[in-house]
Structure formats: structure tokens, C-alpha cells
Amino acid sequence: MADISVDSGRAPRERMEVRRVPFSYEQRSTKERVGHWNQGSPEFSHIVNSGSLAMPYLEPYLIRTMRAARDKITDPQLQKELDFYCAQESTHFRQHKKFNDTLSEAGYVAVREIEARVDRDYKKLGEKKSLKFNLAYAEGFESMALAIGEMLIEDREYLFGNSDPAVASLILWHFVEEIEHKNVTFDVFKHLHASYFWRMLGLVYATGHIFWRMGQGYRDLLREDGLWSNFKSRWRMLKLLGRIMKNVLPKWLRIWRPSYHPSQVPDPTWGLDWAALFDASPEGAANLDTTRLHEPQPVALT
Numbered sequence: 001m002a003d004i005s006v007d008s009g010r011a012p013r014e015r016m017e018v019r020r021v022p023f024s025y026e027q028r029s030t031k032e033r034v035g036h037w038n039q040g041s042p043e044f045s046h047i048v049n050s051g052s053l054a055m056p057y058l059e060p061y062l063i064r065t066m067r068a069a070r071d072k073i074t075d076p077q078l079q080k081e082l083d084f085y086c087a088q089e090s091t092h093f094r095q096h097k098k099f100n101d102t103l104s105e106a107g108y109v110a111v112r113e114i115e116a117r118v119d120r121d122y123k124k125l126g127e128k129k130s131l132k133f134n135l136a137y138a139e140g141f142e143s144m145a146l147a148i149g150e151m152l153i154e155d156r157e158y159l160f161g162n163s164d165p166a167v168a169s170l171i172l173w174h175f176v177e178e179i180e181h182k183n184v185t186f187d188v189f190k191h192l193h194a195s196y197f198w199r200m201l202g203l204v205y206a207t208g209h210i211f212w213r214m215g216q217g218y219r220d221l222l223r224e225d226g227l228w229s230n231f232k233s234r235w236r237m238l239k240l241l242g243r244i245m246k247n248v249l250p251k252w253l254r255i256w257r258p259s260y261h262p263s264q265v266p267d268p269t270w271g272l273d274w275a276a277l278f279d280a281s282p283e284g285a286a287n288l289d290t291t292r293l294h295e296p297q298p299v300a301l302t
Contacts, residue, residue, distance in 0.1 A: 015180065016088065016180050019278060021091075022283055022286050023095055023099070034108075035106065037167040038159075038160065039163070041159075043240055046217075050221060052096045054217070055100075058141070061125065062089055062138050066082050066085060066138065066184075066188065082184060085181045088181055096174075100115075114220060132198060133198075135188065136202025138189070139185040140201075142181075144203065145178045146251075151247045153176075153179075155247060156270070156293045168293075169288045172274065180267075200256065277298070
């Protein structure tokens with residue numbers, strides 16, 4: 001475990017930490033119980049599952065992009081922040097791969113094609129597009145991820161309440177750290193290019209691309225469960241997506257301000273409390289009590 005206090009003059013003092021969180025996923029009795037880790041909302045479960053399946057391909061692409069830019073950066077402090085960003089992202093995709101394997105092992109045949117589509121996309125972007133474009137994509141994705149992280153934490157009781165503690169903890173940990181490193185890709189892009197047009201191009205492209213692929217993924221998973229053609233499930237999905245968009249859209253639109261910087265977004269108190277819980281009990285932070293998500297508390301031992 002390593003940490004860094006960042007005080008570069010570009011943004012308020014921040015803390016980034018590379019955490020080894022001891023997540024584990026118990027074997028469940030049926031395929032659906034693995035995929036529907038939120039039994040009250042198989043639709044939200046598969047939205048998250050689809051996003052998770054992208055991480056072992058998206059995040060290595062982001063890391064490659066940042067590392068390709070590193071030697072062009074003239075600010076040693078920003079280089080140091082970039083290194084910690086890459087280290088955090090490396091832990092993210094490895095933890096997601098561990099969870100994704102449980103979906104494949106449970107018998108979800110759609111997993112292979114979902115992963116293959118995303119893998120092809122990010123290989124093509126890295127090989128065919130310029131470093132400037134890929135940096136704009138990385139910044140666009142991270143700005144959008146900050147908005148989603150805020151939404152997930154704000155609406156955590158509705159979205160994750162009474163769900164599997166390990167999976168809920170995985171997703172909330174990931175986005176706590178997305179918020180923690182919120183400044184890095186923005187500062188790298190600004191340092192090298194400082195183009196409002198390219199920043200907006202990256203935001204629109206990254207948002208459209210990842211939402212498109214996630215949409216394909218959760219539809220495939222729901223079809224495999226026989227739910228995509230179910231009227232009640234489709235209605236629940238529409239209401240869920242409406243709720244998510246209502247909460248995310250204002251946060252996404254603020255990114256369009258020419259004066260925008262991620263440091264303008266305050267860190268959620270719940271995220272800071274989660275970090276304190278991890279410092280006191282990594283096992284507890286990996287197994288949050290999803291009946292008490294108003295505050296980060298571990299599942300009580302029985």
C-alpha cells in the first residue's frame with residue numbers, strides 16, 4: 001500500500017492511495033444468483049456487470065495512454081501523480097477481472113463476446129488514433145467517471161441497498177478512487193494540449209462509446225436470463241435509466257464549462273469515511289453492510 005499527498009499548485013491538496021483491498025466472491029447456488037448480485041434489481045446488476053466486463057480492457061488502454069505521455073511532461077510533480085494514477089487503475093482492472101471470472105464460471109456465455117468487442121475497440125484506438133486523441137478520450141472518460149462516481153455514492157442506498165456486500169464494495173471502492181484521482185488526466189491533457197475543442201471531443205466520444213458498449217453488454221446479459229423480452233423487466237430498466245440520467249446529466253453538463261476543473265467538485269464525505277474505514281479495517285471495507293449504506297460500516301461478524 002502506498003500513498004501520495006498532491007499539492008501541485010493546480011488544485012487543492014489531494015490524497016491518492018494504492019490499496020490492496022481483499023475482495024472475495026462466494027460461490028452461489030445458481031447462475032442468476034451470481035449475475036443478479038442485487039436480487040432486487042437484476043437490471044442494475046447487469047448494467048454494473050457490463051461495465052465491469054469492460055474494465056480489464058479500458059483501464060490498460062488508459063494506462064498505456066498516460067505512460068505514452070509521461071516523457072513529454074515537464075512537471076515532475078505531475079509525472080508523479082500520473083504514476084499513482086496508473087497504479088490505482090492497475091489495481092482496479094485486476095479486481096474487476098477477478099469478479100468478471102465469476103460471471104464466466106457461472107455460465108454466462110455472453111461474457112466472451114462482450115469482452116472481445118471492448119478489447120477490439122481499445123486496441124484499435126491505441127493503434128490507429130493519435131496520442132492527442134487518446135489523451136482527450138482518457139480525460140473525457142475520467143470526467144464522466146467522476147460524475148458517475150458522485151451519482152453512485154449519492155444514490156448508494158437505492159442502487160446498492162441489500163445487495164451482495166462484496167460486489168457493492170468493489171464498485172463503491174472503485175469510484176471512491178476515481179474521485180481521488182479526478183485531477184490527473186485533466187492536468188496531463190491541459191499540460192500537453194490545453195484545447196477546449198479537443199477536451200469536448202474526448203468527452204463526447206468517450207461517453208458515447210462506453211455507454212454504447214455497456215448498453216450492448218447489459219442487453220446481452222438480460223437476454224441470456226430471458227429478461228430482455230420481459231415487459232416488467234424492460235419497464236424497470238427504463239425507470240432505472242431515467243433515474244440515473246436525471247442524477248448524472250447535471251454533473252456531466254458542468255464539464256462543458258470552459259473554466260471547468262475537476263478540483264471544483266468537492267470530495268463526498270462518504271468517500272472520505274470509506275477511506276478511513278479501509279485504513280482501520282481493509283477486510284471491513286471489502287465487505288460493506290449494504291443494509292446500512294448511509295455510513296460505511298462492515299458486515300457484522302456472526
